Amino acid sequence: MKEEKDPPEEGRRDYIKAAGALVAGLAVGGAAGWLSKPAAPGVTLTETQTETVTAAKTPAKGSFVISFPDGYAGHYVHLSQAFEILQIWNPELTPEYIGKTWGEYYEWLLTVFAAGEPPDMPMIDCIWIPKFVELGYLEPLDDYLANWPDWANWIPTFKEGLVWDGHTYGIWGNTDARVWWYWKEFFPDGFPTTHEEMIAEAERLKAEDKPQIATWVGAAIYPFMCIYDAICPEDRLKSPGWGLLEVRDGKLYPIFDDEYGVRTMEYILEMRKAGIEFIDIPGFGASYDKLFEKKVSSLFCGVWLSAQAIGHGYKYGEFETYWGTAPWPPPEGGRVHAGIPGGWVWTIPKEAKMPKDLIWEYIRIHMDKNFIGRLFAKLGFFPTRHDAFDVLIRESEDPFTDDYLSYFENVYIRPEITEWERVSKAIDDAQWAVILEQKTPEQAVQDAASEVATILGW
Amino acid sequence: MVKHIFSPTFFQFTNRRIGRRIFGKIQTYLYVTPVYAFIALFVAYPVVFLLVFSLFDVPLNLKYTFVGLMNFERLSRDPKFFKTFIPAIVFVGGSVAGQNGFGFFLALLLNRKVKGVDFLRAVFIMPWLISDLILGYMFLILFDAHGTINEILKTFGLQRVEWLMNTDLTIWIVTLANIWKSSCIVMAMHSSGLQSISEELYEAAHVDGASLWRRFQFITLPLMRPFIALSLIITTVATFNYFGVIYIITYGGPLDSTTVPAFYMYRWALEWGQLGYASTIGVFILIINIIFTAAYVKILLR
Numbered sequence: 104m105k106e107e108k109d110p111p112e113e114g115r116r117d118y119i120k121a122a123g124a125l126v127a128g129l130a131v132g133g134a135a136g137w138l139s140k141p142a143a144p145g146v147t148l149t150e151t152q153t154e155t156v157t158a159a160k161t162p163a164k165g166s167f168v169i170s171f172p173d174g175y176a177g178h179y180v181h182l183s184q185a186f187e188i189l190q191i192w193n194p195e196l197t198p199e200y201i202g203k204t205w206g207e208y209y210e211w212l213l214t215v216f217a218a219g220e221p222p223d224m225p226m227i228d229c230i231w232i233p234k235f236v237e238l239g240y241l242e243p244l245d246d247y248l249a250n251w252p253d254w255a256n257w258i259p260t261f262k263e264g265l266v267w268d269g270h271t272y273g274i275w276g277n278t279d280a281r282v283w284w285y286w287k288e289f290f291p292d293g294f295p296t297t298h299e300e301m302i303a304e305a306e307r308l309k310a311e312d313k314p315q316i317a318t319w320v321g322a323a324i325y326p327f328m329c330i331y332d333a334i335c336p337e338d339r340l341k342s343p344g345w346g347l348l349e350v351r352d353g354k355l356y357p358i359f360d361d362e363y364g365v366r367t368m369e370y371i372l373e374m375r376k377a378g379i380e381f382i383d384i385p386g387f388g389a390s391y392d393k394l395f396e397k398k399v400s401s402l403f404c405g406v407w408l409s410a411q412a413i414g415h416g417y418k419y420g421e422f423e424t425y426w427g428t429a430p431w432p433p434p435e436g437g438r439v440h441a442g443i444p445g446g447w448v449w450t451i452p453k454e455a456k457m458p459k460d461l462i463w464e465y466i467r468i469h470m471d472k473n474f475i476g477r478l479f480a481k482l483g484f485f486p487t488r489h490d491a492f493d494v495l496i497r498e499s500e501d502p503f504t505d506d507y508l509s510y511f512e513n514v515y516i517r518p519e520i521t522e523w524e525r526v527s528k529a530i531d532d533a534q535w536a537v538i539l540e541q542k543t544p545e546q547a548v549q550d551a552a553s554e555v556a557t558i559l560g561w
Numbered sequence: 562m563v564k565h566i567f568s569p570t571f572f573q574f575t576n577r578r579i580g581r582r583i584f585g586k587i588q589t590y591l592y593v594t595p596v597y598a599f600i601a602l603f604v605a606y607p608v609v610f611l612l613v614f615s616l617f618d619v620p621l622n623l624k625y626t627f628v629g630l631m632n633f634e635r636l637s638r639d640p641k642f643f644k645t646f647i648p649a650i651v652f653v654g655g656s657v658a659g660q661n662g663f664g665f666f667l668a669l670l671l672n673r674k675v676k677g678v679d680f681l682r683a684v685f686i687m688p689w690l691i692s693d694l695i696l697g698y699m700f701l702i703l704f705d706a707h708g709t710i711n712e713i714l715k716t717f718g719l720q721r722v723e724w725l726m727n728t729d730l731t732i733w734i735v736t737l738a739n740i741w742k743s744s745c746i747v748m749a750m751h752s753s754g755l756q757s758i759s760e761e762l763y764e765a766a767h768v769d770g771a772s773l774w775r776r777f778q779f780i781t782l783p784l785m786r787p788f789i790a791l792s793l794i795i796t797t798v799a800t801f802n803y804f805g806v807i808y809i810i811t812y813g814g815p816l817d818s819t820t821v822p823a824f825y826m827y828r829w830a831l832e833w834g835q836l837g838y839a840s841t842i843g844v845f846i847l848i849i850n851i852i853f854t855a856a857y858v859k860i861l862l863r
Contacts, residue, residue, distance in 0.1 A: 381726070384812050385701060385812050386725070389701060525833055538726075
């Protein structure tokens with residue numbers, strides 16, 4: 104007969120075994136940790152950062168929460184390097200990085216802000232600033248900026264894009280320019296430099312049954328803004344309305360339903376008739392594959408196409424063999440520009456748990472020109488301070504960087520207004536109504552302007 | 562402890578008979594209390610909340626202002642909202658008809674005692690397990706201007722069709738995606754119904770010389786009526802409240818041709834940040850769902 108064990112004795116043995124395993128685990132883990140521990144952070148401080156760090160006062164403790172959309176996950180490396188500098192004076196401070204997909208990020212932010220638990224330093228889309236400010240979520244940065252000499256190096260257009268109600272609420276984390284990428288084999292004479300040439304090229308490609316020219320429609324309401332900004336009087340292209348709206352009786356009023364708006368729609372209709380392909384928002388992601396698989400001969404989107412090419416297995420050294428880049432070809436007599444860029448902005452929430460001075464210190468550290476210059480050389484985005492461009496050009500392997508920056512000189516920002524998403528949808532709908540030939544150009548811009556007037560409270 | 566308090570022994574110190582009588586009266590309520598509590602928390606509370614929200618101007622920071630019936634007055638003057646019912650009729654009508662028709666057909670096909678039928682049931686349920694995101698991208702790949710269907714058309718020398726840029730076609734594409742996704746769950750519901758019908762009824766009818774169609778008409782359909790009613794209610798309400806595939810495949814476009822009321826409500830709530838107005842749209846959707854449900858119950862379960 105099998106001898107039965109005394110249950111309590113068996114239980115004691117289990118405890119002893121577990122304790123033994125724990126001790127062994129701690130010993131092995133500790134040894135491995137000690138062996139793998141870096142000798143030092145290895146961070147070289149630049150002049151600005153040194154000033155920043157020495158300005159730090161009472162050391163802070165706890166978890167410092169930083170959030171950003173996953174599309175900018177490359178920021179993680181940058182952020183963690185900058186955080187190591189912050190930790191020199193705040194050794195008990197730990198970073199918590201929260202990355203979300205672009206689709207879910209906005210809703211997640213709204214939820215955590217509404218719950219009073221925002222991240223300490225969220226990166227938000229530039230077009231959300233008015234809405235977030237109106238909801239009382241963001242801290243104005245005017246006092247910090249007034250005492251920051253570096254602020255003088257920021258591009259004025261972008262500075263204006265951060266202002267709402269007379270106050271500045273963020274610092275651009277990154278921006279971009281919108282450009283054409285084209286396969287050289289389909290454009291032996293180079294990419295068209297005028298709208299008229301582009302129409303001729305599209306007709307040639309159609310006749311030869313070759314892949315067509317393709318452009319995104321929507322997002323920053325292009326192609327409308329690319330053409331409109333090229334032909335609209337330059338003095339109108341200023342904040343706050345950027346050619347689309349003007350201040351009347353203290354309120355914004357739509358003015359794009361004039362000859363320039365109508366002509367812009369007529370140019371879009373010409374593009375459609377010539378065979379140029381228009382891609383709607385759900386098709387944006389797939390459009391990169393279309394370009395690299397030569398289903399389209401050229402694509403207009405953002406400078407991040409370089410990173411997409413790398414993702415598709417190409418090397419920087421091969422870029423110029425296959426492709427060229429170009430700004431939007433303006434109609435005859437129009438001006439060349441880089442459309443209206445987007446970008447993401449670092450902000451300080453009013454209800455941030457960490458001291459706001461500390462968050463500002465951190466923003467300053469990683470907004471250092473050398474830091475962001477090196478980062479964007481890898482990520483394919485642009486800084487919005489002039490003095491970082493040299494670093495970017497020096498560090499970037501992308502052969503198109505110089506071109507991108509030359510297009511980038513003439514950018515027009517979007518109107519920073521609370522109702523922008525509804526306003527841009529009205530203009531997008533007008534574009535689609537023209538592209539799908541459901542409305543005439545005149546009718547489309549008039550209907551859109553009338554809708555925008557209603558949205559703006561007229 | 563609970564058992565001890567509410568058991569008859571609790572009343573022993575007074576009068577055993579009175580105690581039993583009182584307990585007998587309240588015990589029924591005690592048993593159903595958890596169910597009512599659940600309904601109150603997860604059904605009644607959100608509905609009341611929706612109704613209350615619809616009377617307020619509620620920005621995303623939830624600092625609300627009472628506006629009375631102004632949101633309803635605004636909704637009555639919102640032509641874009643009423644336009645959403647045109648695609649909704651196709652989306653809901655097409656989805657409900659397609660899901661129930663195809664689902665019932667599949668259930669009939671699989672209602673046989675043949676080898677491998679359980680495996681086939683498992684295979685057919687798989688679309689239900691696929692996320693909307695993947696389903697959406699599948700349909701984008703199929704119907705893109707350079708997608709699979711156009712490639713097939715091209716091999717036959719036919720013209721490319723811009724499926725997703727046609728305001729008349731897109732709503733049918735998202736409806737097809739929804740039918741493909743959800744027919745299987747209808748099949749599962751109908752399968753359980755079909756299996757509850759006694760084999761003897763069919764055998765008796767067969768002996769009496771009833772044809773296959775007659776057996777279907779006079780045995781299957783009448784006995785399946787409660788299942789069909791339930792399935793119609795569920796698919797109608799679910800589709801009317803659903804916009805997952807629309808979000809991925811068309812994002813309501815082109816030109817709002819696939820913007821259904823639920824997606825319009827979503828945009829007002831989270832994109833345009835007016836939760837009060839979105840709640841008013843939600844109340845409207847709720848009323849329509851109640852009307853649909855009541856109509857089905859009245860017609861099919863009378």
